[in-house]
Amino acid sequence: MVINENELVQHALQARKRAYVPYSHWAVGAALLTKDGRIYEGCNIENAAYTPTNCAERTAFFKAVSEGEREFAAIAVVGAYEDAEPEQICAPCGVCRQVMMEFCDPETFRVILGTKEGVQVSKTLQEMLPYGFGPDVLK
Numbered sequence: 001m002v003i004n005e006n007e008l009v010q011h012a013l014q015a016r017k018r019a020y021v022p023y024s025h026w027a028v029g030a031a032l033l034t035k036d037g038r039i040y041e042g043c044n045i046e047n048a049a050y051t052p053t054n055c056a057e058r059t060a061f062f063k064a065v066s067e068g069e070r071e072f073a074a075i076a077v078v079g080a081y082e083d084a085e086p087e088q089i090c091a092p093c094g095v096c097r098q099v100m101m102e103f104c105d106p107e108t109f110r111v112i113l114g115t116k117e118g119v120q121v122s123k124t125l126q127e128m129l130p131y132g133f134g135p136d137v138l139k
């Protein structure tokens, strides 16, 4: 499928506006594209106990998977302090890369890192998580 990467970054920028970040003040937005063209937006959701915090990428994945989605094409991510616009890329944490590994083909799934100017980096999951441990290992 043809992926409109800049459009996906625009969705991530919208999602970022809903980030709940009273502790770090670092607001992240993500937009997850399914293979049939649906987009699930996610933001980070922090917690006073800190460890229950959910990253924007995982919010998007858990929304989509809980709605029955299993086939994904790409995710866009943007991040910056909440009082600023994203001017530099925000790379997904290792836990989020592992969640991508569970549901996505590392050779084709694209991880798009954006700023307010649009797409800055577009890589495969394989490039973002080399030698990843995925569900195929346990089959």
Ligand code: THU
Pocket (backbone or CB within 6 Å): 021, 024, 026, 027, 028, 043, 044, 045, 046, 053, 054, 055, 056, 057, 077, 079, 090, 091, 092, 093, 096
């Ligand atoms: N965070 C994300 O949501 N995604 C990332 O890619 C990096 C980090 C969140 C977690 C926490 O709420 C805040 O950013 C600071 O770590």
